[in-house]
Amino acid sequence: MSEKLLEIVDERLSFFTPAGEVKALNGVSFSMEEGEVLGIVGESGSGKSVTAYSIMGLTAYPGRLIGGTIRFNGHQVDQMSEKEFRKMRGNEVSIIFQDPMTSLNPVYTIGNQIEEVIRLHTDKSKTEARARAKELLELVGINEPEKRLRQYPHELSGGMRQRVMIAIALACEPKLLIADEPTTALDVTIQAQILELMQELRQKMGMSIIMITHDLGVVASMCERIAVMYAGHIVEYGTTDEIFYHPSHEYTKGLIGSIPKLTTEESERLVPIEGQPVDLLNPPAGCPFAPRCRSCMKICLKKMPPKTRLSDTHYSYCWLRQKEAAEGGHEA
Amino acid sequence: MEHTENTPELEKLPLGPDDFSPATAGEKESLVVMRESINFWADGFRRLRKNKIAMVSLFFILLIVIFAYVLPSFWPYTYDQQIKYSENLSAFEYGKTELARIEAGESVFPHICGTDKLGRDFAVRLMMATRVSLTVGIVCSICVLVIGATYGAVAGFSGGLVDDIMMRFTDILYTIPDILLIILLSITLKPRILALAETPGFEWMQKVGANLIAMFIVFALLYWVGMARITRSQVLVLKESEYVTAARALGAGNGRIIRKHLLTNCIGTLIVTTTLQIPAAIFTESYLSFLGLGVSAPMPSLGSLATDAVKGMNTYPHLLLLPAILISVTILVFNLFGDGLRDAFDPKLKN
């Protein structure tokens, strides 16, 4: 077995708030090969971002890793010091945030902010860093890079700023790029351009990407694998085709059912997922999705379902699949 | 090999067929632990109660209020009562006549804080001074609230040219050094209000104290600017919000929108700003007293008590220290309580 780029096993992470322990991640495991594009989908608060941030050691206070291991590019991330994290961040792993309007420092020029990360992680001189910054701006499709380098963030549009964020993230050719809802804050046309750019850059530079989104359209167009998260669990994991054509968890089915399709007949209505997300302060004993699930069974409320393997690349955590497997097994 | 985890897992568990029957809606509900939704005020008060500093400050504020408004009624001396032969006593000391009375078997209430140079009981003077300072602080803040909030709401709500002119006016007021304005206003207004209190129909002013009223007006004229700016900016934000558009679409008039939607939504900010205005007014009143422009004798204020004591501070330091400490503590607890209120009701206002 080749060395995986990223391997997370049974990660548990909680936020210790004054109101109590918020269990944000409850045993998350997955791995990624080099060059792979993984999509993590789920609703707000499902733990998508928390998972990604923990790879970079960016877990916000009062969050704390309380169990599991994270291996990335030969590092034992869960045991790294802040100093080791600093060497890794922006260099081996980079991140693009959701809101490009607020993610750039308003009082420094674009050039300054790109050169900063280059000079931090390489021993390039000031002029070399400037040349590299210019090259990066060209790479992310910004014209007149010389002029842009001297401009301040507020002089650029949202789409442009997101391109700058991508340039900053790619400055040191990272092995892994985390994109945390990179298109959510942008106009639809700009969204498409940014996604196209990211795909193009991946082909050019060959890095892996973790795409965090709640937009299934985005993952469908970009990702090879998809992890569906709900209440701090990965409830289903598989290739893009498997997730879209053979969704196995009721939550995934719900998600896909709620996407509008061009082929939808007028009589067919979009099916919303009813109910509220669970309260992570008091997570239920059973499947976290059970209270909202249409096919909920008694067992679902009592016990967390075990993993059901559906293929080499596809698994989910649902009692219904267990039931089918068991019935199938008995019949056979 | 990994596939083995499929079925055996299931067989290990003690599961019956019943476990795989559909769960009823009731069963589902019972498992969803919903925290009760808390409204704005309840949530704010909960946070306030948890804030130890704010609660201790509130306790001190209550103590000060009792000290200023309740205790003087039970005190055997009054603030302007001059006791002969009891001048400049230190704490728990008695004057000549009082000693004679004690010898004659009478009980004489002790001067806990001594007396001043006119033989007035200092403890009750402190209480009255605190009452005056607190009254100035509270009434001025309310005047500021009324004027400032109205002005700001009207400016923010009207928008356009009206807003521009109204705000330009506050800008200019803002650039005038406030001490200058306050001194000019107080020497201009005070004699006029004193004269007005003499005229029939305005006798009630003498009851309240004409110079207190002058102080209220001066402060209100000066400090409403800050309140107006805060209210205006709140109104501008709220005006753009969807529920106001919705109310407008439903045919609500301007007056109704201001009252029902805008004011109720910035009430948190207004309460916090008003509370923080109280110590500021007490602060300024003490300054004015120091300059001899504050409340006039024999009515004391904390500032005037401290000022009177400056000359004799080497001989009678307690006459200076007590009002000085009282002013500082009053301002401090009001500030701390105001900060607590802000954290509880208006976290976005943090500076």
Next chain:
Amino acid sequence: MGKYIVKRIAMGILSVFIVATLTFFLMNLVPGGPFVAEKSISKAAQEALEAKFGLDKPLLQRYTTYMTDFLHGDMGFSLRQRGRTVSDIIFSKFPVSARLAGIAVVVALCVGIPLGCISAYNRGKLADNFIIVLGTCGIAIPSFISSVLLLYTFGSWLKILPTMGLNDAVSYIMPVTALAIYPTAYITRLMRSSLLDVMGQDYIRTAKAKGLSSFMILFKHALRNALLPVIAYVGPMLASLMTGSFVVEKIFTIPGLGREFVSSITNRDYTMIMGTTIILAALVIAANVIVDILYKIIDPRIKLK
């Protein structure tokens, strides 16, 4: 930029003009006059004096006369300090107050900014709580009280610091301390909350994700943004120090402009009131213009109209 400065200065001059007009009419509304208080002089002499200074003319005429004279650089004679012109008095007293206020500003900035940073950086820890308590107490003590207490403790009781005048460096300690306590405490609180606010911004997260050290994040990315509200406060602070210094000047018997100002008001020295008011207002407005321009240099988002 040039256009903006010109516009701001024009606005400033207009504001000074409005302040001057307001003051002129306000002070003339006050009952009594400069010579009424002097019982030693006869009614005839008083009227002669009033005639000499033109106080017998109608208000509006006096106003236009004063304003034209002022525009020619003539602020007139002091009504109470015989034989001295207002500009003479102002130019002899102003440097004293300015030096005092200037030192207090420097002290307030040099102490307040680092304290605020330390407090924010150690949020929730002992150092933070200690600084918050100090800061809150600092804004609760009126400067006349701190002056008097300082005077009593170090001057009368311990006798280690001179109690009056500004004759040597040591004599600056108490007045500057008394003057600087409030602004220092205010800046500390402002700096703390502003830095905490900035530290929660998205671009700080970006800086962290780049791999910058917390030192670099604080000094390069956070401080410059967090300083903006502090800079905005410097203008009003200077104003309140200049006008507020009269209390300190009175207590420490320092011959400054603040004291002159207050006594001119109580003496109804009309020309002195006008002169000092205009100078102080001009100073405050100038400070605000400078602060606005500085603001623009630090924060490129601010567009100068």
